[in-house]
Amino acid sequence: MAGSFGEMGNLLKQAQEMQRQLERIRSELAExxxxxxxxxxxxxxxxxxxxxxxxxxxSDEVIKTGDKSMIEDLVLSAVQDGLTKAEQLAEQTMTKVTGGMQLPGMF
Incomplete structure (x- = not known):
């Protein structure tokens, strides 16, 4: 029975360390x-x-076209590209801490 309390304490320490690392990563990703x-x-x-x-x-060239629909499509595509890259960065960074383990609700 005493061994299980030691194991629980060790598990708690590991969880706390992982939490510290996750907070550090969140801060890095924000920057x-x-x-x-x-x-x-x-x-x-x-x-x-x-x-x-x-x-x-x-770009000024795109604005000069005056094609509202095209500009909207380009803006949407650029935002989607940026968000996809940000998500990939977050996943790569998180993998370093979690060892590939998927933790729901992290990002």
Missing amino acids: AVVEGTAGGGAVRVEVTGDRRVQSLSI
Whole structure:
């Protein structure tokens, strides 16, 4: 019986360490920035690793076309590209801590 209390304490320490690492990773991801693009770079968006859109730029050439529908499509594509890259970054970073184990609700 005494052995199981020691094992429980060890398990608790491991869980606390993993929690500290996860908090550190969340902080790092909040500061990391990836770029999504569309139209060969005519539209660019910056997204943080925790999936917040930080900035959006549209080239003057695209704006001059005046094609609202095309601009909307390019913006949407750039945002989707940026969010996909941010998600991939988060997954890669989390894998370092979890060893590939899927933890629901982490990101």
